[in-house]
Amino acid sequence: MASRATSVFLLSFTLSCAVMLLVANVSNAERPLNLPPLCGSKSDCEFIWCPHGKGGKGECIGWPCDTTEYCMKVVRCDATPGPYCMEGICTC
Known part of the structure; x- marks a missing residue:
């Protein structure tokens, strides 16, 4: 029982980290590269x-x-x- 709960926790933690990394990469890509002087x-x-x-x-x-x-x-x-x-x- 404990191993199933641990597996579910690790899986959900890994998925949430992956989503956060994807969101961070998208927000960085939307920033303009050519800033005004x-x-x-x-x-x-x-x-x-x-x-x-x-x-x-x-x-x-x-x-x-x-x-x-x-x-x-x-x-x-x-x-x-x-x-x-x-x-x-x-x-x-």
């Missing part, structure tokens, strides 16, 4: 400053927008609120 603000840039590489070089980019949702698709802001659409330009 991580940018921010800089005093001499009136738009969004996006650094490139470790050399500190970058560019000041002004993405035209209609909605804040669009800005969230094209850029991520580092340590600032946003991004959001203000006066037709994405800003951080």
